[in-house]
Amino acid sequence: MNTEYLKSLVRHLHDWPIKGIIFPDVTTLLKDIKGFNQSINDFFARYQNQGIEIVVGIDARGFIIGGALAFLLNTGFVPARKKGKLPAEKISITYDLEYGTDTLEMHKDAILPGQKVLLVDDVLATGGSALTAAKLVEDLGGQIMEIAFIINLPKVGGKQKIIKAGYNCYTQIDFIYN
Numbered sequence: 001m002n003t004e005y006l007k008s009l010v011r012h013l014h015d016w017p018i019k020g021i022i023f024p025d026v027t028t029l030l031k032d033i034k035g036f037n038q039s040i041n042d043f044f045a046r047y048q049n050q051g052i053e054i055v056v057g058i059d060a061r062g063f064i065i066g067g068a069l070a071f072l073l074n075t076g077f078v079p080a081r082k083k084g085k086l087p088a089e090k091i092s093i094t095y096d097l098e099y100g101t102d103t104l105e106m107h108k109d110a111i112l113p114g115q116k117v118l119l120v121d122d123v124l125a126t127g128g129s130a131l132t133a134a135k136l137v138e139d140l141g142g143q144i145m146e147i148a149f150i151i152n153l154p155k156v157g158g159k160q161k162i163i164k165a166g167y168n169c170y171t172q173i174d175f176i177y178n
Contacts, residue, residue: 001038001039001041001042001172002038003172003173005034005035005038006029006035006038006039006150006172006173007173007175009028009029009032009035010024010025010026010028010029010151010173010175011024011025011027011028012024012025012175012177013025022177023123024123024151024153024175026061026122026123026150026151027061029150030061030064036068039065039150039172040065040068040069040072042172043065043069043120043148043172044069044072044073046148046170047069047073047118047145047146047148048072048073050116050118050145050146051116051145052073052075052116052117052118052145053075053076053112053115053116053117054070054075054076054077054078054111054115054116054117054118054142055067055069055070055073055075055076055077055078055117055118055119055120056077056078056079056080056106056110056111056117056118056119056120056133056137056142057077057078057079057080057119057120057121058080058104058119058120058121058129058130058133059079059080059081059082059085059104060082061121061122061123062079062080062120062121062122063077063079064122065120065121065122065150066079066120069118069120073118078106078107078110078111079106080104080105080106080119080129080132080133080136081104081105081106082102082103082104082105083102083103083104083105085105086105086106086107088107088108088109089107089108089109090105090106090107090108091105091106091108091136091139091140092104092105092136093132093135093136095128095129095131095132096126096128097126097128097129102128102129104129104132104133104136105136106133106136106137106140108140110140111137111140111141111142112141112142113140113141113142114141114142114143115141115142115143116142116143116145117137117142117143117144117145118145118146118148119133119134119137119144119146119147119148120147120148120149121133121147121148121149122149122150122151123149123150123151123152123153124149124151124152124153124156124158124159124162124169124171125153125156125158126156126157126158126161127157127158127159127161127162128158130147130149130158130162131161131162131165134147134165134167144167145168146167146168146169146170147162147167147168147169147170148169148170148171149169149170149171149172150171150172150173151171151172151173151174151175152171152173152174152175153174153175153176153177154174154176155176155177159171
């Protein structure tokens with residue numbers, strides 16, 4: 001995988017979603033067929049022999065990554081959605097963001113007890129949404145095999161929080177903003 005090429009495809013948005021935040025926008029990487037294929041194929045090579053039974057993607061770009069990866073891994077896909085988006089009986093957890101709070105939900109029947117789960121999203125900042133999604137999976141009886149991201153923001157510290165919480169964490173590229 002050419003990490004420098006992947007890095008070159010990411011757009012950096014200043015003052016989004018609020019003033020003072022620099023947001024790495026992965027949508028410019030996703031629209032590039034070579035970059036998108038490199039990213040998904042790297043994940044596939046890592047997880048193809050790991051016994052993953054279901055992929056969970058975090059709202060919203062985690063759906064794109066997770067759907068493509070679930071297809072290649074020949075598994076199902078489960079969305080961890082923002083509040084109010086799921087129609088059936090669900091569980092939910094509210095968590096803190098860098099700039100406020102949010103809530104993630106999953107259908108109560110989304111994960112089977114003991115099911116081996118890969119959790120994916122696009123950007124790892126504080127780790128709040130990933131740790132919340134992991135808690136939802138575990139509350140439903142699933143086993144987190146790893147939590148994976150395209151982009152890591154090391155200065156924000158989310159990867160260390162995920163590892164400290166006892167999860168394996170994989171990231172493809174790092175961005176360090178001053």
